[in-house]
Amino acid sequence: VFVMPCATAHMLLNLQYLDLSDNLLTDLTLTETLCNGDGTLKDLRVLNVSGNALKSLSTVSRLVTNLSKLTHLDVSRNGFISMPGGCSWPSTLRYLNISWAKLTTISPCLPETLEVLDLSNNDLKAFILILPALRELHLSGNKILSLPPGWMFPNLQTLTIQVRTNLNISY
Ligand SMILES: *[C@@H]1O[C@H](CO)[C@@H](O)[C@H](O)[C@H]1NC(C)=O
Ligand SMILES: *[C@@H]1O[C@H](CO)[C@@H](O)[C@H](O)[C@H]1NC(C)=O
Numbered sequence: 001v002f003v004m005p006c007a008t009a010h011m012l013l014n015l016q017y018l019d020l021s022d023n024l025l026t027d028l029t030l031t032e033t034l035c036n037g038d039g040t041l042k043d044l045r046v047l048n049v050s051g052n053a054l055k056s057l058s059t060v061s062r063l064v065t066n067l068s069k070l071t072h073l074d075v076s077r078n079g080f081i082s083m084p085g086g087c088s089w090p091s092t093l094r095y096l097n098i099s100w101a102k103l104t105t106i107s108p109c110l111p112e113t114l115e116v117l118d119l120s121n122n123d124l125k126a127f128i129l130i131l132p133a134l135r136e137l138h139l140s141g142n143k144i145l146s147l148p149p150g151w152m153f154p155n156l157q158t159l160t161i162q163v164r165t166n167l168n169i170s171y
Pocket of ligand 1 (some may be wrong): 021050
């Protein structure tokens with residue numbers, strides 16, 4: 001599918017889990033699907049739009065910010081190239097997957113409520129951001145040059161940071 005009409009979303013008031021992964025959604029058609037961010041799918045806990053053609057993280061954050069029960073957002077395997085300086089997210093958001101995109105830097109767009117964050121397979125060179133609730137951080141397949149400062153994530157239990165790509169350092 002490339003869109004779910006807003007009128008359909010209005011009929012799905014009890015929907016808790018929506019998986020639209022591996023489809024043809026764009027920023028424009030996701031705007032329609034989520035009724036321009038008015039919070040229509042008010043019971044939604046999990047939204048999976050992995051593997052679509054989304055490009056704007058600020059649009060995605062604006063569209064989900066009124067989904068007041070959303071805990072899991074999977075936007076992996078989309079075309080994001082940058083992260084805005086600030087974003088608004090539901091205060092319930094715990095899991096965010098933005099792996100397999102083209103991000104070169106991170107910003108305070110990432111919310112402090114996150115417990116699981118997957119940014120693997122981007123083009124990041126550093127990861128410096130205070131995320132007090134974070135339990136799992138996935139950074140494999142980036143170009144990270146030094147380990148992130150540990151005091152920034154006092155609750156971290158899992159860190160994956162394998163496979164430094166596209167770097168040729170000779171010793
Ligand atoms: C989203 O869908 C992809 C592909 O179908 C799947 O691999 C992934 O686990 C799903 N994410 C969540 C949070 O359920
Ligand atoms: C994030 O998404 C990728 C690609 O869809 C998937 O392989 C990975 O398992 C997900 N990460 C987590 C922590 O669920």
